[in-house]
Amino acid sequence: MEKRRIQIFDTSLRDGEQVPGCKLNAKEKVKIAKKLEELGVDVIEAGFPISSPGDYESVQEISKNISHTTVCALSRAMEKDIKIAGESLKYAKYPRIHTGIGTSNVHIRYKFNSTLDKIIDQSMEAVKYAKKFVEDVEFYAEDAGRTDNQFLSKICENVIKCGATVINIPDTTGCCLPEEYGKKIQFLMENVKGIHKVVISTHCHDDLGLSTANSLYGIINGAQQVECTINGIGERAGNTSLEEIVMIIKQNPHLNFFTNIKTQCFADISRLVSKYTGMKIPANKAIVGINAFSHSSGIHQDGVIKKKETYESINPKDVGVNDSSIILTARSGRAALKYRYQQIGYFLKKNSLDLVYSIFLKYADRKKEITDKDLETILEKANLIKNHSSRLSSDISRHVI
Structure with missing residues (x-):
């Protein structure tokens, strides 16, 4: 037809x-x-x-x-x-x-x-x-x-x-x-x-x-x-x-x-x-809201990281959005945390990820959303870096992305 x-x-x-x-x-x-x-x-x-x-x-x-x-x-x-x-x-x-x-x-x-x-x-x-x-x-x-x-x-x-x-x-x-x-x-x-x-x-x-x-x-x-x-x-x-x-x-x-x-x-x-x-767009507005392609649930984040189609029926680029977002909250899992660290240049092995995740959860319970700056602070707390500009321990490698 x-x-x-x-x-x-x-x-x-x-x-x-x-x-x-x-x-x-x-x-x-x-x-x-x-x-x-x-x-x-x-x-x-x-x-x-x-x-x-x-x-x-x-x-x-x-x-x-x-x-x-x-x-x-x-x-x-x-x-x-x-x-x-x-x-x-x-x-x-x-x-x-x-x-x-x-x-x-x-x-x-x-x-x-x-x-x-x-x-x-x-x-x-x-x-x-x-x-x-x-x-x-x-x-x-x-x-x-x-x-x-x-x-x-x-x-x-x-x-x-x-x-x-x-x-x-x-x-x-x-x-x-x-x-x-x-x-x-x-x-x-x-x-x-x-x-x-x-x-x-x-x-x-x-x-x-x-x-x-x-x-x-x-x-x-x-x-x-x-x-x-x-x-x-x-x-x-x-x-x-x-x-x-x-x-x-x-x-x-x-x-x-x-x-x-x-x-x-x-x-x-x-x-x-x-x-x-002057009419604000609701965050949850379909297609154009800031949350339309954002994921904060650990189960959803894990699925989207593996294959976007698991929780996205629309390609964000089709509506002018560069990419979907992984938002770190207390509901996020290890997969999302690892993914976000990779985005800012930190590649964590399993032991380091386990250590960082326990500290991350304490931060996430106090804050609505974890920022990139928070992520580096968490690495300091875990003694994996001395400060934001220092060299990393042998457990972590850093690349410019």
Whole structure:
């Protein structure tokens, strides 16, 4: 079976920025956008132009600086929003307007005080108006995760007739289970007339920690685009993590998907986004966290030293990390201690290792992590060296590494 390409729509600069305390200026956004283009994303959602003059400027400046990637601007299903979005994209080589409206009963009743028919009419008018500015129009059915499938099908069918090129099916509150979300996509693929003329997109939030799983089930059931963010940043608990969904696709060739993402750029762009947004990367964050390729358990360390694949399913170099790390703690064994000594130039025979290990454990019980300087201090305590610059005893040989 021929592999199907999954388009990667990055919304770090729009949805990702909608976090308390996170504010990017236009220059910072342009720098990140350039890195996203280097990364190979298909679409950069650059901002929500009508929300502020700063957002308008950012979309405009990103449009001027991006050469090959589609630049997208968000709008509500309102003429003034769409007009401003279209104007902000006038310099973009590949512009897209992303317009839409809430489609769930709770949104229609309480947010808009409207009716199903009026929401359909407003959606159609929004897409028609957006087509006056750009050819590429994406429609989002906000809160699609809680929208009745029959009504969702009807609204999708109507916006397709009006010229929508992409339809976004957001799990806005992150409440769907993966199987449920996958079945929703499947239902649309099987019941919406003209569905194969457009790209179906996932946009999943992480309120229950299921955003990446939901996106995966979405593409398995027919979606061709995933909306996601670097480091999974975004509203509330965040969005689908770009690096996670891409590496799932890369590491599972049996899925028959591929992306155009250069995964070796992940570590660099992850740090850049974290620096500019002020959003720290959790140490245990998959793919890009500092502990993602670190090992402190003795059993794991012994296995990784012998064969990395025993406890690493991903090659660190594939995501821009030079190598995995052996972190010495009270849970480390002799194999890890010997390995770390070799890394700093000390090759210990068995008797010396046994002696050093007993001293090491006393240090490790007092400290969270043992450093290279600690290792040399331990050798002094064992009387194997007199000081850090002295010659070693005959039991130990030193090499410059």
